[in-house]
Amino acid sequence: MQTFRTPTTSLKEKQRREREELIIQAAEEVLQEKGYYETSMDEIAARVGIAKGTIYTHFPGKEELVLAIFKRDMQTFIEGIDDVIGAEPTPSAKLEALLRFSYTGFFSKQTRLLSSMYNGVDMKRMLAEKGGCLRELWESLVSHVTKLLEEGKAAGELNSSIPTKVMLFSFFSLFSPKSYDHLLLGEDLSHEDLVKYLWRIYFNGIANHETT
Amino acid sequence: MQTFRTPTTSLKEKQRREREELIIQAAEEVLQEKGYYETSMDEIAARVGIAKGTIYTHFPGKEELVLAIFKRDMQTFIEGIDDVIGAEPTPSAKLEALLRFSYTGFFSKQTRLLSSMYNGVDMKRMLAEKGGCLRELWESLVSHVTKLLEEGKAAGELNSSIPTKVMLFSFFSLFSPKSYDHLLLGEDLSHEDLVKYLWRIYFNGIANHETT
Amino acid sequence: MQTFRTPTTSLKEKQRREREELIIQAAEEVLQEKGYYETSMDEIAARVGIAKGTIYTHFPGKEELVLAIFKRDMQTFIEGIDDVIGAEPTPSAKLEALLRFSYTGFFSKQTRLLSSMYNGVDMKRMLAEKGGCLRELWESLVSHVTKLLEEGKAAGELNSSIPTKVMLFSFFSLFSPKSYDHLLLGEDLSHEDLVKYLWRIYFNGIANHETT
Amino acid sequence: MQTFRTPTTSLKEKQRREREELIIQAAEEVLQEKGYYETSMDEIAARVGIAKGTIYTHFPGKEELVLAIFKRDMQTFIEGIDDVIGAEPTPSAKLEALLRFSYTGFFSKQTRLLSSMYNGVDMKRMLAEKGGCLRELWESLVSHVTKLLEEGKAAGELNSSIPTKVMLFSFFSLFSPKSYDHLLLGEDLSHEDLVKYLWRIYFNGIANHETT
DNA sequence: AATGAATGAGGGTTCATTCAT
DNA sequence: TATGAATGAACCCTCATTCAT
Numbered sequence: 001m002q003t004f005r006t007p008t009t010s011l012k013e014k015q016r017r018e019r020e021e022l023i024i025q026a027a028e029e030v031l032q033e034k035g036y037y038e039t040s041m042d043e044i045a046a047r048v049g050i051a052k053g054t055i056y057t058h059f060p061g062k063e064e065l066v067l068a069i070f071k072r073d074m075q076t077f078i079e080g081i082d083d084v085i086g087a088e089p090t091p092s093a094k095l096e097a098l099l100r101f102s103y104t105g106f107f108s109k110q111t112r113l114l115s116s117m118y119n120g121v122d123m124k125r126m127l128a129e130k131g132g133c134l135r136e137l138w139e140s141l142v143s144h145v146t147k148l149l150e151e152g153k154a155a156g157e158l159n160s161s162i163p164t165k166v167m168l169f170s171f172f173s174l175f176s177p178k179s180y181d182h183l184l185l186g187e188d189l190s191h192e193d194l195v196k197y198l199w200r201i202y203f204n205g206i207a208n209h210e211t212t
Numbered sequence: 213m214q215t216f217r218t219p220t221t222s223l224k225e226k227q228r229r230e231r232e233e234l235i236i237q238a239a240e241e242v243l244q245e246k247g248y249y250e251t252s253m254d255e256i257a258a259r260v261g262i263a264k265g266t267i268y269t270h271f272p273g274k275e276e277l278v279l280a281i282f283k284r285d286m287q288t289f290i291e292g293i294d295d296v297i298g299a300e301p302t303p304s305a306k307l308e309a310l311l312r313f314s315y316t317g318f319f320s321k322q323t324r325l326l327s328s329m330y331n332g333v334d335m336k337r338m339l340a341e342k343g344g345c346l347r348e349l350w351e352s353l354v355s356h357v358t359k360l361l362e363e364g365k366a367a368g369e370l371n372s373s374i375p376t377k378v379m380l381f382s383f384f385s386l387f388s389p390k391s392y393d394h395l396l397l398g399e400d401l402s403h404e405d406l407v408k409y410l411w412r413i414y415f416n417g418i419a420n421h422e423t424t
Numbered sequence: 425m426q427t428f429r430t431p432t433t434s435l436k437e438k439q440r441r442e443r444e445e446l447i448i449q450a451a452e453e454v455l456q457e458k459g460y461y462e463t464s465m466d467e468i469a470a471r472v473g474i475a476k477g478t479i480y481t482h483f484p485g486k487e488e489l490v491l492a493i494f495k496r497d498m499q500t501f502i503e504g505i506d507d508v509i510g511a512e513p514t515p516s517a518k519l520e521a522l523l524r525f526s527y528t529g530f531f532s533k534q535t536r537l538l539s540s541m542y543n544g545v546d547m548k549r550m551l552a553e554k555g556g557c558l559r560e561l562w563e564s565l566v567s568h569v570t571k572l573l574e575e576g577k578a579a580g581e582l583n584s585s586i587p588t589k590v591m592l593f594s595f596f597s598l599f600s601p602k603s604y605d606h607l608l609l610g611e612d613l614s615h616e617d618l619v620k621y622l623w624r625i626y627f628n629g630i631a632n633h634e635t636t
Numbered sequence: 637m638q639t640f641r642t643p644t645t646s647l648k649e650k651q652r653r654e655r656e657e658l659i660i661q662a663a664e665e666v667l668q669e670k671g672y673y674e675t676s677m678d679e680i681a682a683r684v685g686i687a688k689g690t691i692y693t694h695f696p697g698k699e700e701l702v703l704a705i706f707k708r709d710m711q712t713f714i715e716g717i718d719d720v721i722g723a724e725p726t727p728s729a730k731l732e733a734l735l736r737f738s739y740t741g742f743f744s745k746q747t748r749l750l751s752s753m754y755n756g757v758d759m760k761r762m763l764a765e766k767g768g769c770l771r772e773l774w775e776s777l778v779s780h781v782t783k784l785l786e787e788g789k790a791a792g793e794l795n796s797s798i799p800t801k802v803m804l805f806s807f808f809s810l811f812s813p814k815s816y817d818h819l820l821l822g823e824d825l826s827h828e829d830l831v832k833y834l835w836r837i838y839f840n841g842i843a844n845h846e847t848t
Numbered sequence: 849a850a851t852g853a854a855t856g857a858g859g860g861t862t863c864a865t866t867c868a869t
Numbered sequence: 870t871a872t873g874a875a876t877g878a879a880c881c882c883t884c885a886t887t888c889a890t
Contacts, residue, residue: 012849016849040883041884041885042884042885045852051850051851052851052852052885052886053851053852053888056886062884062886116331119328119332142396163401165397166397166406166413169396169410170413170414174382176388184377184380185377185381186377189375189377194378194381197374198382201378201379201414202382203417204417205417206413206416224869252858252859252860253860254858262876263877264861265861265862265863265876268860268862269873269875270874274861440870459758461672461758465864474871474872475871476864476865476872477871478870481871486863540755543752543812544756546674566820586833586836589821589822590825590830590834594810596820600755608801609802613799618802622806625798625802625803625838625842626806626837628841628845629836629837629840630840631840647890648851648852648890655853676879676881677880678880678881687855689882690854692881692882693852693853697881698880698881850890851890852889853887853888853889853890854886854889855886856884856886857883860880860883861880861881862879863876864876864877864878866874866875866876867876868873869872869873
């Protein structure tokens with residue numbers, strides 16, 4: 001009996017995961033468009049085409065749903081990092097690739113969502129209360145970049161007289177969600193170009209200019 | 213008679229303003245701590261020690277209260293700019309002073325609130341709907357900084373091959389609210405030092421490195 | 425001293441009464457336009473050009489103010505009756521004059537306000553709770569009309585087989601406020617003509633048609 | 637499967653309708669007792685024994701609830717008209733039946749509520765804003781009665797020298813809500829008798845008395 | 849397991865009334 | 870005495886969550 005059951009369970013389980021995926025996608029959409037507080041469980045359910053109660057069979061509540069999204073996006077992002085920077089030869093090239101990846105890559109949308117969610121005062125409490133393993137993810141990301149920066153310093157590419165922490169902070173600043181982006185940048189600058197220039201500024205800022 | 217009347221009026225008016233100031237301060241506090249949506253009129257009133265209805269004799273509604281705070285803080289900030297940068301000799305020194313001002317000056321708290329309020333999806337709508345003269349303030353700030361950047365280019369201090377818009381964007385990125393500041397920076401770095409390094413990075417990033 | 429004081433007191437008292445009159449007039453206006461619940465003390469005070477609190481030195485509260493108006497209008501109306509019907513020779517002529525008076529006379533506005541206030545469920549409670557001497561006024565009015573009807577019957581003008589009470593009820597029905605008046609009547613019928621026809625219907629309805 | 641499903645759906649739907657009916661009944665009660673403004677959603681919910689929020693799953697808001705009641709009662713009344721007057725031979729008999737119907741029939745309560753709701757300044761605005769199809773209902777009623785009156789004139793039953801509009805107005809006056817009914821009529825007159833007399837008065841008033 | 853109607857705490861807002869000036 | 874800012878109870882409405890079906 002078990003042998004028959006297992007595939008059945010798997011099927012159901014598969015459908016269940018598919019639906020969960022749909023919920024997450026819908027939630028991401030609405031969160032992106034309206035932000036946490038203007039996002040209602042009703043609208044998410046409506047976009048998926050399921051009943052509101054069904055969401056609660058997948059997630060214990062709104063906060064948990066959002067945290068799950070947050071976590072998943074973060075994981076996806078972190079998992080993508082290695083692929084992206086693997087091919088690059090130097091630490092600084094890796095950092096540049098990372099910046100480009102987050103602005104232009106397949107996950108640019110998630111990146112922006114992540115970033116906009118991470119800011120926003122409400123998140124603080126949620127992360128503190130129910131953050132769970134998120135801290136680990138965050139630290140993994142931080143240590144990744146920290147390592148790159150320190151390798152850059154060791155390789156003589158980056159300026160050793162600037163604390164790594166500040167470089168880190170400065171690097172993450174480039175990702176900040178800026179709802180006023182368009183106000184500052186207008187429309188006639190592609191993300192590609194923006195990244196190019198941002199990197200130039202940032203790299204020049206942290207580069208080791210010593211002439212040996 | 214007028215001579216007696218005027219001070220009387222002034223007294224009441226003074227008390228009124230004091231109360232309004234208290235409301236604004238309490239609101240700023242709560243907004244900083246909890247963000248727009250988690251801030252309730254009840255809590256603001258409770259912190260001031262007044263009845264909820266009293267707030268409505270000073271501000272037509274929650275949105276207007278928040279926008280008033282936003283506007284006031286922005287005005288204060290902009291008004292402070294001239295004093296801060298006036299004494300500086302060069303465009304880049306002025307920019308550095310501006311950065312330092314916003315991080316360490318008397319208004320650093322407001323600056324942070326401003327920045328954290330400006331992001332957040334809800335603000336977008338509010339600014340669009342009831343922004344009123346806020347757009348002007350914003351543009352005044354932007355044009356201020358733009359002017360400095362262009363003067364810096366003209367003076368040969370700044371790199372003309374980087375679009376001013378990107379420099380602007382990059383500059384404002386440094387102000388972005390980062391609720392994770394402490395996570396990246398730890399506690400052993402003063403704001404003074406942080407600004408020093410940030411400016412070094414930013415200035416190196418945008419500086420004109422040509423050797424004539 | 426008293427002899428000097430008295431006129432002073434009278435002057436103040438006079439001013440007080442003038443203001444009270446202004447309050448009442450303003451309140452009548454707003455009540456007519458917006459009804460009891462949409463009428464705010466603020467608006468009344470604003471129309472008079474005084475502070476809201478001042479109204480409370482004249483009337484203990486909103487209900488009392490409205491009841492005072494109600495009472496005053498009713499008294500004025502009742503006081504006017506004798507003048508209006510005095511000149512008429514017969515009971516039915518008196519009734520007709522009364523009807524015309526209330527529709528077209530100087531007090532038609534008050535009459536309509538009265539009528540519209542008397543209906544409206546809220547009034548019931550107010551009259552029950554704080555009606556005070558209003559009952560007497562009402563009964564005075566009722567007995568006035570009742571007397572006319574009975575005199576008409578006695579004089580052979582009116583149909584004795586219809587209970588006076590029903591005639592009374594029917595008579596008062598003609599005064600009912602009908603916000604849909606204009607819907608039914610259109611614009612091309614003067615109040616004069618309307619009264620003329622209404623009276624014809626009513627009188628024919630209650631007349632004694634017996635041919636002796 | 638469908639055969640099982642349908643009744644299930646029906647059951648839920650049935651319960652929903654029953655609940656809605658209870659809400660409407662409770663609302664009618666409170667409206668009758670207290671009028672629109674003194675009626676709170678809380679009280680309606682309490683009388684039904686449900687949570688306040690539940691009302692909002694049936695009606696979008698207070699105004700809509702009241703308008704729905706208004707509309708429903710009006711429809712019920714209008715739908716009942718044909719049954720009531722169908723059996724009557726002449727236009728005037730039909731009018732009499734209509735009057736009796738509204739005073740004594742099954743719907744006398746609704747009729748009174750309708751009438752008392754239609755007056756009241758607040759209704760004017762609501763009807764203007766969200767009246768929707770109510771205007772049509774009202775006009776259907778008016779045209780019904782107008783037709784009867786004109787048929788009566790054509791048949792020589794009614795007095796052609798009185799404008800139909802005035803007859804109409806006069807007829808509707810008989811329905812006006814009179815919270816002072818009992819003050820005028822006392823208790824010893826049944827609605828049956830009242831209608832009998834009212835009709836006598838009204839009919840005599842509008843009848844064609846010409847002797848051919 | 850999915851549904852969606854019901855729940856009810858909580859939010860913003862209004863306004864008659866009070867009271868210190 | 871007149872003022873009008875302050876009060877706070879009461880209102881309508883929303884929406885995350887629950888639960889009977």
